[in-house]
Amino acid sequence: MKRDPVIYLVDDDTDFREATAELLESEGFATRAFDGGARMLDIIDPEWNGLVLCDVRMQSMDGFGVLKDMRARAPKVPFVMMTGHGDVRMAISAIRGGAYDFLEKPVQPDFLLGVVRRALNARKLAIENTRLRRRVARFGDLRSRLVGTSPVMKDCRKQLLDLAPLPITVLLHGEAGTGKEVTARAIHDFSEVSGDLHTINCANLSEAELRQDLTAASPDDTVYFRALHRLGTEAQSIVAEFLRQSTRARTIASLTGDPSKCHDAGQISDELYYLVTVAPIRLPPLRERDKDMFVLLEMFLRDAAARFKKPLPMVTKEALKPFRTYPWPGNLRELRGVAERMVLGLPLGLDRNTATATGQAESYDASMLAHERAILERALMESGGQKGDAAAILGIPRKRLYLRMKATGLLE
Numbered sequence: 001m002k003r004d005p006v007i008y009l010v011d012d013d014t015d016f017r018e019a020t021a022e023l024l025e026s027e028g029f030a031t032r033a034f035d036g037g038a039r040m041l042d043i044i045d046p047e048w049n050g051l052v053l054c055d056v057r058m059q060s061m062d063g064f065g066v067l068k069d070m071r072a073r074a075p076k077v078p079f080v081m082m083t084g085h086g087d088v089r090m091a092i093s094a095i096r097g098g099a100y101d102f103l104e105k106p107v108q109p110d111f112l113l114g115v116v117r118r119a120l121n122a123r124k125l126a127i128e129n130t131r132l133r134r135r136v137a138r139f140g141d142l143r144s145r146l147v148g149t150s151p152v153m154k155d156c157r158k159q160l161l162d163l164a165p166l167p168i169t170v171l172l173h174g175e176a177g178t179g180k181e182v183t184a185r186a187i188h189d190f191s192e193v194s195g196d197l198h199t200i201n202c203a204n205l206s207e208a209e210l211r212q213d214l215t216a217a218s219p220d221d222t223v224y225f226r227a228l229h230r231l232g233t234e235a236q237s238i239v240a241e242f243l244r245q246s247t248r249a250r251t252i253a254s255l256t257g258d259p260s261k262c263h264d265a266g267q268i269s270d271e272l273y274y275l276v277t278v279a280p281i282r283l284p285p286l287r288e289r290d291k292d293m294f295v296l297l298e299m300f301l302r303d304a305a306a307r308f309k310k311p312l313p314m315v316t317k318e319a320l321k322p323f324r325t326y327p328w329p330g331n332l333r334e335l336r337g338v339a340e341r342m343v344l345g346l347p348l349g350l351d352r353n354t355a356t357a358t359g360q361a362e363s364y365d366a367s368m369l370a371h372e373r374a375i376l377e378r379a380l381m382e383s384g385g386q387k388g389d390a391a392a393i394l395g396i397p398r399k400r401l402y403l404r405m406k407a408t409g410l411l412e
């Protein structure tokens with residue numbers, strides 16, 4: 001099998017070129033020879049792990065010209081100059097021009113091989129270093145996007161980094177509000193595909209709408225099927241067909257809940273189930289994330305305070321007690337909402353949600369009040385806590401807003 005070259009040898013002296021290439025090949029260095037610099041410069045790749053050995057005096061572009069061009073195209077690739085007419089001044093200007101080394105012809109084979117080995121090793125180390133630095137930088141970035149130091153979150157980030165470079169379909173599953181969407185975006189960004197994240201919201205999407213959405217995605221996009229289980233049977237077979245024929249670098253799907261339960265309950269067809277469960281990542285519910293909850297709370301509080309231009313509220317240990325026992329059915333999304341209410345000075349509503357979260361039936365009146373309260377809260381959030389503006393959003397007099405806030409428990 002032909003190996004990829006690790007040395008480009010540029011010299012217009014045929015005898016020297018052939019003899020040197022033979023020596024390098026016999027020592028195991030795959031070599032590609034060029035009789036001038038232009039063709040080599042055309043194909044040089046800045047990420048290449050090899051080196052260039054180049055003569056100074058050549059008919060066409062001389063070695064210094066090639067070196068200058070190389071610095072612009074592939075500045076990190078080691079460049080070793082050779083000449084039969086060497087002098088100290090020439091050697092100094094080669095090194096100043098960015099050459100790795102300067103050799104005088106005739107070069108002793110052992111000396112040449114020593115320089116080649118050192119330059120290739122230096123190149124290998126530099127590439128490994130860059131990769132490592134990139135990885136560390138990305139990992140830091142990932143930690144600020146998928147916040148949390150609990151073992152489950154660390155595991156999530158690790159799975160994400162392992163899967164991101166692979167050309168497969170990743171399935172994100174977990175309860176509502178656990179971060180499937182932010183994770184999909186992170187996978188897309190870390191997989192370095194050139195297109196955008198094209199989200200197809202599958203909830204109640206008709207077949208025609210689905211086809212339209214699929215056609216709208218460009219071939220370089222990552223297609224993200226959000227809430228795949230909410231597609232009808234026919235539409236699911238369209239997605240299955242799409243996945244079977246796809247040559248995309250990356251596809252992502254999400255399901256709310258457990259994939260095998262969705263499958264058993266008939267929410268997802270056999271065919272689609274087996275296509276999308278190759279590389280699953282489970283987003284853990286908030287209650288499994290230990291102390292992450294408080295780190296996230298602080299982050300959401302700071303974010304809400306900045307958005308609503310309000311001071312950061314004082315949070316006592318006592319106030320946080322119910323946070324530990326509350327089941328958080330809406331997970332991080334719900335925690336974000338609670339943080340917003342804390343900033344706006346509204347009641348947190350943790351007791352109110354416990355009943356529904358634990359599955360106990362609510363009375364008609366209680367449900368209606370909860371519904372009304374949610375509407376009032378949304379308007380208050382939109383208005384940044386300004387009651388006059390909230391009343392205007394709802395199209396009711398300010399007085400009525402106060403009365404309804406009292407009736408629904410939003411005001412003492």
Ligand SMILES: Nc1ncnc2c1ncn2[C@@H]1O[C@H](COP(=O)(O)OP(=O)(O)OP(=O)(O)O)[C@@H](O)[C@H]1O
Pocket residue numbers: 145146147148175176177178179180181182183226256332333336
């Ligand atoms: N690990 C995390 N770190 C910081 N913020 C997060 C994290 N996970 C989720 N969030 C935030 O929580 C909220 C809900 O996340 P997201 O919309 O990604 O959830 P989801 O699982 O896709 O929801 P759904 O089930 O409705 O599709 C968003 O505001 C998101 O920015």
